[in-house]
Amino acid sequence: MLNEFFLWLEYLPLAQHIGATWWFPLMESLHVVSMTLMLGTILMVDLRILGFAANRYAISTMSSELVPWSAVSLTIASVTGVAMFITRASTHAVNPALQIKMLLMVLAAINIVTVHCYVFRGVVNWDAGKVAPFSARFSAGCSLGLWVGVFLAGRWIGHIV
Amino acid sequence: MFRDIAEWLANSPAREFSAGLLSSIPGLPPILQTVHLLSIVAIMASIVLIDLRILGLAVPSQQLDEMIVRLRAWTVWGVIGAIISGILFVLARPNRYLLNPVFQIKFILLIGVLILTVCFYRWSAKNPFSHEPGNNIGIAKGVAVVSLLMWIVVVMAGRWIAYSEYLFWPG
Numbered sequence: 001m002l003n004e005f006f007l008w009l010e011y012l013p014l015a016q017h018i019g020a021t022w023w024f025p026l027m028e029s030l031h032v033v034s035m036t037l038m039l040g041t042i043l044m045v046d047l048r049i050l051g052f053a054a055n056r057y058a059i060s061t062m063s064s065e066l067v068p069w070s071a072v073s074l075t076i077a078s079v080t081g082v083a084m085f086i087t088r089a090s091t092h093a094v095n096p097a098l099q100i101k102m103l104l105m106v107l108a109a110i111n112i113v114t115v116h117c118y119v120f121r122g123v124v125n126w127d128a129g130k131v132a133p134f135s136a137r138f139s140a141g142c143s144l145g146l147w148v149g150v151f152l153a154g155r156w157i158g159h160i161v
Numbered sequence: 162m163f164r165d166i167a168e169w170l171a172n173s174p175a176r177e178f179s180a181g182l183l184s185s186i187p188g189l190p191p192i193l194q195t196v197h198l199l200s201i202v203a204i205m206a207s208i209v210l211i212d213l214r215i216l217g218l219a220v221p222s223q224q225l226d227e228m229i230v231r232l233r234a235w236t237v238w239g240v241i242g243a244i245i246s247g248i249l250f251v252l253a254r255p256n257r258y259l260l261n262p263v264f265q266i267k268f269i270l271l272i273g274v275l276i277l278t279v280c281f282y283r284w285s286a287k288n289p290f291s292h293e294p295g296n297n298i299g300i301a302k303g304v305a306v307v308s309l310l311m312w313i314v315v316v317m318a319g320r321w322i323a324y325s326e327y328l329f330w331p332g
Contacts, residue, residue, distance in 0.1 A: 022324065022328075025320055029317035029318075032320055033316050036201040037209065040202045040203070040206030041205075041206065044206055045208050065220045065222060065223075069219060076275075080240055127330050153190045153193065156191045
């Protein structure tokens with residue numbers, strides 16, 4: 001059932017077109033540009049929360065000015081990622097590197113929701129300080145670790161196919 | 162020029178060493194490629210973000226002179242990390258890379274944008290934006306547009322090396 005869905009994706013005219021033309025390297029290179037910009041902006045916010053960098057700026061300022069860039073980059077990376085996935089959907093779906101990548105991305109998403117719904121609630125109390133509460137530093141550390149894992153697993157996909 | 166270097170590298174012990182290293186350590190190629198990507202992340206978080214700040218597109222609260230000083234080390238280590246993680250692949254298969262037109266374009270643009278970046282850092286240290294913002298920002302905006310485009314093309318070209326036949330059909 002699921003496999004039939006993946007095969008259906010593969011046989012979409014769009015998927016066939018991407019897989020057979022210069023669209024594929026275009027998607028792949030846009031994926032690299034957007035994901036590096038995404039992690040670059042996430043990295044700055046996380047290092048600020050950890051108290052390692054840019055401590056002269058308030059955490060909420062860093063976050064409100066950089067998160068939109070992370071979000072737009074993540075959207076572009078997701079669209080280009082799906083565009084590549086559908087060209088070989090049924091093969092990619094059983095690729096362990098891609099499965100690990102998806103798992104790590106789910107964990108990163110849970111981390112983001114937790115940070116924005118719970119951890120950031122009392123941000124006004126520690127916004128300008130160098131030392132954020134443990135929960136915030138823990139989330140920032142998890143975020144960095146998870147995204148590095150996503151990059152490594154993502155890069156590994158092509159070495160397994 | 163590229164042909165001569167490729168020929169020289171192909172016969173050097175460095176080729177054998179790199180090729181042996183990449184094929185004998187399991188997982189080394191994807192790990193090095195990830196280091197390459199993370200180095201690009203450092204470049205995105207420093208030079209590219211400064212370019213976007215100069216153009217008024219990102220981080221308006223951050224002070225430009227302070228940003229340039231604070232992020233310099235990120236640029237330096239990003240470039241060093243990218244070169245170290247990339248060079249093993251070039252050394253292992255010099256003909257595949259050095260004779261590839263997309264690699265040649267990437268290499269020349271990279272040298273160009275590195276020179277531009279060094280010049281920009283030196284110039285901005287002598288002419289702080291906080292002192293005479295009116296005159297400097299015009300020049301800086303021009304440099305930022307060129308730098309931004311060059312970095313994006315360099316990063317994208319990296320992926321296109323494997324697909325150069327779409328752009329340059331041999332023969």
